[in-house]
Amino acid sequence: MNFELLLLPSLAGLLVLLMIVPLGRIVVDQGIVFVDLAIAAVAGIGALAAQFAGYSDIWVLRAAATAAALLAGLLLAWCHGRFPASRQAAGGAVFALASAAGLLLLDQQPQADVHPFALLIGDLLWTTPQMLWPAAVVTLCVLTGLIAGQLRLAADSVAARLLFFLLLALAVNSAVQIAGVLLVFASLVLPALAVRGAGAAAGITLALLVGIAGFAGGLLGSLYIDLPAAGLIVACLGAAALLCGGLRALIAPSRDAAG
Amino acid sequence: MTVSFKTHLAGLLVVLFSPAAVAMNVFACEPEWAVLARSLGGSAVQVVTLGDQTPAFRPRPGGFAAVRATDLVVCSRDARPGSGLLRLLQRSDNRGALPGEPGFFNPRDSIPAGGAAGASATRDPAIHLDPRNIMRVARSLTGRLVVLDPDNAEIYKRGALAFFHRWRAAMSKWEAQARPLRDTAVVLDRPDWQHLSNWLGLRPLGPLQHRAAVPPSLHRLSRLLEQATDQPDAIVIQTAHAPQQASAWLANRASLRIAHLPDSVNPADDEPLITLFYTLIERLSNPQTQ
Numbered sequence: 001m002n003f004e005l006l007l008l009p010s011l012a013g014l015l016v017l018l019m020i021v022p023l024g025r026i027v028v029d030q031g032i033v034f035v036d037l038a039i040a041a042v043a044g045i046g047a048l049a050a051q052f053a054g055y056s057d058i059w060v061l062r063a064a065a066t067a068a069a070l071l072a073g074l075l076l077a078w079c080h081g082r083f084p085a086s087r088q089a090a091g092g093a094v095f096a097l098a099s100a101a102g103l104l105l106l107d108q109q110p111q112a113d114v115h116p117f118a119l120l121i122g123d124l125l126w127t128t129p130q131m132l133w134p135a136a137v138v139t140l141c142v143l144t145g146l147i148a149g150q151l152r153l154a155a156d157s158v159a160a161r162l163l164f165f166l167l168l169a170l171a172v173n174s175a176v177q178i179a180g181v182l183l184v185f186a187s188l189v190l191p192a193l194a195v196r197g198a199g200a201a202a203g204i205t206l207a208l209l210v211g212i213a214g215f216a217g218g219l220l221g222s223l224y225i226d227l228p229a230a231g232l233i234v235a236c237l238g239a240a241a242l243l244c245g246g247l248r249a250l251i252a253p254s255r256d257a258a259g
Numbered sequence: 260m261t262v263s264f265k266t267h268l269a270g271l272l273v274v275l276f277s278p279a280a281v282a283m284n285v286f287a288c289e290p291e292w293a294v295l296a297r298s299l300g301g302s303a304v305q306v307v308t309l310g311d312q313t314p315a316f317r318p319r320p321g322g323f324a325a326v327r328a329t330d331l332v333v334c335s336r337d338a339r340p341g342s343g344l345l346r347l348l349q350r351s352d353n354r355g356a357l358p359g360e361p362g363f364f365n366p367r368d369s370i371p372a373g374g375a376a377g378a379s380a381t382r383d384p385a386i387h388l389d390p391r392n393i394m395r396v397a398r399s400l401t402g403r404l405v406v407l408d409p410d411n412a413e414i415y416k417r418g419a420l421a422f423f424h425r426w427r428a429a430m431s432k433w434e435a436q437a438r439p440l441r442d443t444a445v446v447l448d449r450p451d452w453q454h455l456s457n458w459l460g461l462r463p464l465g466p467l468q469h470r471a472a473v474p475p476s477l478h479r480l481s482r483l484l485e486q487a488t489d490q491p492d493a494i495v496i497q498t499a500h501a502p503q504q505a506s507a508w509l510a511n512r513a514s515l516r517i518a519h520l521p522d523s524v525n526p527a528d529d530e531p532l533i534t535l536f537y538t539l540i541e542r543l544s545n546p547q548t549q
Contacts, residue, residue, distance in 0.1 A: 002481040002484060002485070005477055005480065005481055005484070006477070009477075123474060125474075125475075125477060125480065125504075125505075125508065126504040126505070126507075126508050219477065222476045222477040222478060223476075223477040223478055223481060224478060225476070225478060226469075226476045226478045226479055227476050227478075228473050228474045228475070228476055229474070229476060229477055230474065
């Protein structure tokens with residue numbers, strides 16, 4: 001078997017997990033999992049709009065996607081503070097509207113070779129070394145920002161909220177370009193669910209281990225069995241999350257119930 | 260001046276009131292059949308298409324109106340229960356144009372399904388990529404036009420004769436041009452392009468994807484990579500409307516050349532069907548290095 005094929009996808013997967021999993025804990029605790037889909041959809045509009053304006057250089061498209069993602073982050077941060085009761089719905093609404101706008105834009109541009117499936121169930125297999133550098137920079141930003149912001153989304157602090165949503169926008173935009181919406185959504189939600197209620201340091205370590213187990217299992221599985229990597233990775237993530245959650249419930253049932 | 264004006268007027272009246280002016284409405288799902296119907300029917304047919312070439316085929320309300328007003332539906336895509344095409348036909352409420360009726364023509368029915376490659380070839384919708392198939396379809400489509408519109412039979416027969424003449428001449432040119440391509444190893448990026456490689460005698464190393472919408476596994480990629488390293492002259496075929504990441508990845512890893520091929524006609528061309536085959540052979544003969 002060609003194990004060398006696993007090198008770049010594994011590195012990319014590790015970067016995705018490092019930037020997404022710590023944010024996932026906050027997203028799940030706040031009950032705002034749709035913001036991830038919302039940001040990804042708005043970032044897609046950014047790239048499409050740039051294509052519409054006649055640009056085709058990949059760096060211009062990426063810059064447009066990043067700018068759109070950051071705008072979405074600002075909008076969601078404002079909604080989060082302004083309409084506390086409708087946080088979950090706000091994410092879903094932005095997702096639905098942005099997806100519809102993307103569909104309408106795509107329709108106006110039939111020559112665009114954007115395959116909707118490629119964006120949705122992208123996988124890590126096509127990673128090139130040139131794609132890893134920007135992702136590594138974003139990962140560093142997210143981790144530094146989270147540590148500086150003490151890994152918390154303080155509901156009363158506008159600055160902390162803004163920092164969190166901008167980091168989330170950067171991370172989701174960067175991760176989706178490598179791994180596709182499905183993998184990023186699964187990485188955000190499943191490990192965080194498995195470690196709900198655990199303390200900060202232990203929780204993040206455990207969640208990262210769940211993520212690594214899922215990605216490794218899925219990539220290795222796709223090398224041995226003829227099945228698409230993205231689907232296998234998510235299945236393995238789900239299995240690892242179930243296993244971790246189950247074990248935690250066995251060891252400390254009360255703590256899990258509190259989460 | 261007056262004489263020429265009168266002859267123009269007479270000409271106009273002839274065009275307006277002769278039987279040929281009452282055009283038969285043909286609805287074609289795929290642009291290649293629209294072009295073929297126009298070449299055969301000439302002024303006696305009015306051809307409409309949806310302009311939607313994607314396999315998912317999501318017709319808009321305009322599509323229902325077009326099918327309702329049509330005398331003949333020409334579609335080679337899947338018309339089985341549950342398919343987008345059958346839903347379109349049923350919703351359009353045009354009983355004469357349902358599968359099995361004379362008003363429904365499936366070009367795939369004109370292709371002989373036999374031999375070892377028969378089973379996969381009948382499932383492969385891209386029959387128009389073999390010019391011998393175009394010839395077969397043209398023959399039976401002419402027959403159907405004559406049955407539905409006997410008043411204009413002469414027009415269809417004349418159109419068909421002229422088409423066959425041009426097509427035979429072009430085919431011998433293509434086959435001469437494509438002779439060096441025989442036995443070239445190719446990696447197809449989609450599962451359903453058997454007809455082109457059958458005609459040109461290409462040697463497919465197996466498609467990158469075994470289903471249209473499912474991305475390839477690492478297992479498949481690794482196997483193709485091993486095969487490709489023994490065949491440095493192999494060509495990776497990138498088709499329109501298919502994701503390009505996998506084919507670009509393989510070409511890059513195995514240092515193979517890429518041929519970017521259109522999957523159907525460009526209606527803006529002068530003779531779209533003939534241009535399509537020249538383009539296919541030209542691009543296959545001059546693949547690009549990355």
